[in-house]
Amino acid sequence: MPETDFTQKLQDLMQRVGILSYKTLSRTAGVSERQILRLRRLGVEQMRLDVLLKLSQALQISLQELVATFSGQELLPNKTTPPQELLQQITDLKTEYDRLQLQLQQQRLTLQQEFQQSNLQLLESLLLQFPTAAHKARENPQLSAVNIIPLVEKPLERLLQQWGIEAIASVGAELPYDPLLHQLMDGIAQPGDIVRVRYIGYRQGDKLLYRAKVSPL
CATH class of the missing domain: 1.10.260.40 (lambda repressor-like DNA-binding domains)
Structure with a gap:
């Protein structure tokens, strides 16, 4: 029985x-x-x-x-x-389960990317404007805003790190002009000419999100 x-x-x-x-x-x-x-x-x-x-x-x-x-x-x-038939059913079910798990992981990745993209659009002004504002505030310690910079800067850095987003240079950096990564705000520059970063850009892996805005020296 x-x-x-x-x-x-x-x-x-x-x-x-x-x-x-x-x-x-x-x-x-x-x-x-x-x-x-x-x-x-x-x-x-x-x-x-x-x-x-x-x-x-x-x-x-x-x-x-x-x-x-x-x-x-x-x-x-x-x-x-x-029984052999039951074993085969288990094998078939396991294969289907693995396929569905892979499909679910791909869907999660797509949803995560869509979530990040929508939030990047909301954060765009902060991402592009804050580093420059913080740079100017540090140049003038008399400004009261300099005291609140860490309150915004550190959480923002952690968020970008979690999302795999890295900055293209830093504000005030002088580096060779690369039209693929840099956008001229004024003047003329040829690839390789030294320019100064005024607003940083961002990339996520191989994907360019925003070009850094630069000016010729």
Whole structure:
């Protein structure tokens, strides 16, 4: 007769990995206690693959072993291997799960990039104007604004670092003119001519967000 209660088997596996309660297993695996109750009473029948994967990882056993342990189906004579058809179903489900996980990661990356882009547009004035204003304030310590610069500068630097955004030079820097990275605000300059940065630019990896604004010396 197929087993209808898998509680003891689950408790044995929990004890092996030092999980002392169903609530702890729920937190460790990231599944609801209701799903654990379903596993205890019904086994793997009608449980979602992602839940089974999380439970197998928390219990430190393979997905195949989890299914074999909590399946009501008869096992092959060696008592350790599920029926071949069940194994194939598990393999197919695992392949589909991996495909969906990859698709989800790609969607998250796209959403993250869209989120960053929309917020960069909101922050554009701050990103482009603040470094120049801070540079001028530091040149004149008498200005009261110099005291609040760190309150804005440090959080802004951390945000840009988290998003993988780096500045193109710094305000006041003198460097060779590169029309791909620099935008002339006035005058004329040939590539390689020394120019001074007046407003910094930004890039994110290989993507240029804003060219630095420069002037000839």
